[in-house]
Amino acid sequence: MAAAVAACGDTSRRETAQVVDSSVPRYKAQVDEGLGASVAILLDNSGSMSDRAKGGRDARPKYVVAREAIQQMLAATDSFVATHTDFPINVGLYRFASGVVPLVPVERYDRQALVAALDKMPEPQGGTAIGDAMDAARADLYRAGTIRKYILVVTDGENTNGRSPRRVAEEIARRSEGSVRMYFVAFDVDARRFDFVKNVRGEVVGASDGMALRASLDTIYRGKILAESVDVGETLPDSAKSPKQTGSPAALPTRSPSQSPVKRKP
Numbered sequence: 001m002a003a004a005v006a007a008c009g010d011t012s013r014r015e016t017a018q019v020v021d022s023s024v025p026r027y028k029a030q031v032d033e034g035l036g037a038s039v040a041i042l043l044d045n046s047g048s049m050s051d052r053a054k055g056g057r058d059a060r061p062k063y064v065v066a067r068e069a070i071q072q073m074l075a076a077t078d079s080f081v082a083t084h085t086d087f088p089i090n091v092g093l094y095r096f097a098s099g100v101v102p103l104v105p106v107e108r109y110d111r112q113a114l115v116a117a118l119d120k121m122p123e124p125q126g127g128t129a130i131g132d133a134m135d136a137a138r139a140d141l142y143r144a145g146t147i148r149k150y151i152l153v154v155t156d157g158e159n160t161n162g163r164s165p166r167r168v169a170e171e172i173a174r175r176s177e178g179s180v181r182m183y184f185v186a187f188d189v190d191a192r193r194f195d196f197v198k199n200v201r202g203e204v205v206g207a208s209d210g211m212a213l214r215a216s217l218d219t220i221y222r223g224k225i226l227a228e229s230v231d232v233g234e235t236l237p238d239s240a241k242s243p244k245q246t247g248s249p250a251a252l253p254t255r256s257p258s259q260s261p262v263k264r265k266p
Contacts, residue, residue, distance in 0.1 A: 024174070024175060025175070026175050026176065026177055027138070027142055027175050027176050028142070029142050029143075029145075030142055030143040031143060031144075031145045032145065033145055033146060033147050034088075034145065034146065034147065035087070035088075035146070035147060036087060036088035036089065036090065036145070036146035036147070036148065037087075037088075037089055037090070037146055037148040037149075037150065037225065037226075037228075037229040038089075038090035038091075038092075038106050038141050038144035038145075038146045038148065038149050038150065039089075039090065039091050039092070039106075039150045039151075039152060039221075039225060040092045040093075040094060040106055040137035040138075040140060040141055040149075040150070040151050040152070041070065041091065041092065041093050041094070041152050041154070042094045042095075042096060042130075042133045042134065042137055042151065042152065042153045042154065042155075043066060043067070043070065043093065043094065043095050043096070043121075043154050044066070044095075044096060044097075044124075044128060044130075044153075044154060044155040044156055044157065044187075045063065045095040045096060045097045045121060045122070045124045045125075045126075046096075046097045046098075046124055046125070046126055046127055046128040046156075046157060046160075047097070047124055047125050047126055047127075048062075048124070048128075048156055048157050049061065049062045049063040049066065049124035049156055050062070050063060050123065050124045050125075051188075053065065053187070053188040053208065053209050053210065054188055054208075055188060055208025055209045055212070057209070058209060058210045060210075061124075062156055062187060062188060063121075063123070063124050065209075065210040065213060066154055066187060066213065067118045067119075067121065068210070069210065069213045069214045069217055070118060070154070070217065071115055071118060072214055072217075073214075073217040073218065073221050073222075074091075074111055074114060074115070076218070076221055076222040076226060077089060077091060077109055077111065077226070078111060080226050080229070081109055087229070088108060088145075088146060089108070089109045089229070090106050090107055090108055090109065090144045090145075090146060091104070091106070091109045091110075091114060092104050092105050092106030092107065092137070092140060092144075093114055093117050093118070094133055094136065094137055095121055096128070096129050096130065096132065096133035097124065097125060097126035097127060097128065097129065098126035098127040098128075098129060098160075098161045099126075099129055099132070099161070099162075100129055100132050100133045100136045102136065102140070103117035103118075103121070104117050105140060106137070106140045106141055106143070106144045107144065126161075127160040127161040128155065128157045128158065128159055128160045128161060129159070129160075129161040129162040129163075130153060130155055130159045130162075130165040131159055131162050131163035131164050131165040131166075131167065131168040132161070132162035132163055132168075133153070134151055134153065134165060134168045134169065134172065134182070135163060135168050135172075137151050138151065138168075138172050138176070138180055141180060147179065148179070148181075148228070148229060149176070149179055149180045149181070150180070150181050150182075150183065150225050151172075151180060151181070151182045151183070152183045152185070152220065152221065152225070153165075153182070153183070153184045153185065154185045154187060154213075154217070155184070155185075155186065155187065155189070156186075156187045156188045156189050157189055158189075158193055165194070165196075166196040169182055169196060169197055169200050169202065170196075170199075170200055172200070173200035173201065173202075178201065181201070181202060181225075182197055182200065182202035182203075183197075183202060183203050183204075183205075183220045183224065183225070184197050184202065184203070184204040184205070185204075185205055185206075185207055185213065185216050185217060185220065186204060186205070186206045186207065187207045187213050188207070188208060188209075189206075190206070191204050191205065191206035203220065203224070205219060205220060
């Protein structure tokens with residue numbers, strides 16, 4: 001996976017909402033998919049993560065605070081896996097700066113591997129390739145073998161390298177037909193920079209310091225992703241429904257996968 005080196009920025013606020021024509025085919029899974037959930041965690045490792053968060057009293061660099069918060073977040077997965085032994089949860093970890101580096105592939109949850117990867121991450125440096133990281137994670141989610149797919153981005157800055165995250169988010173939303181859900185945690189940065197995620201039925205939350213970051217991650221990961229996964233046995237995202245249920249295969253769904261659930265037949 002080549003590192004992104006082109007600096008093209010994400011400064012335009014006038015990008016149109018429709019960036020992918022309806023004739024563009026939807027993504028196809030690389031393996032057979034079944035019930036379960038796959039999560040790709042994308043962690044900012046750009047140079048600004050070496051700074052201290054402006055909004056709190058913690059004097060530690062933001063990258064230290066963020067890695068600790070993600071480790072604590074993973075404890076929720078331990079509890080979920082312990083009580084849902086027959087339900088597959090896949091978790092992958094990526095770091096991004098000027099380019100993207102997969103640390104743990106999106107595969108069956110392995111806390112030890114994830115924590116070890118967090119501990120071995122180098123000190124932050126370089127730019128911020130958010131869009132490229134999202135695109136790389138999306139591709140791997142389609143190799144994970146589950147219907148439910150999630151991208152969770154933790155970042156403290158605006159995109160500076162590679163593809164625009166706005167355009168990538170819109171492309172993912174349309175071509176996945178809503179089966180890839182996107183969540184952003186804006187750490188020590190104005191969350192409104194990522195409002196475009198709301199336009200594709202994703203969510204953005206802010207975090208001014210370490211305590212807020214832990215709370216925001218808990219809200220999204222345990223309160224949204226894992227909570228939705230509890231009902232995955234009875235519901236399907238729009239992209240998994242039959243053509244009669246979804247209408248045109250190129251149409252972007254207008255309802256959340258958690259709304260108007262489609263019951264699986266026993």
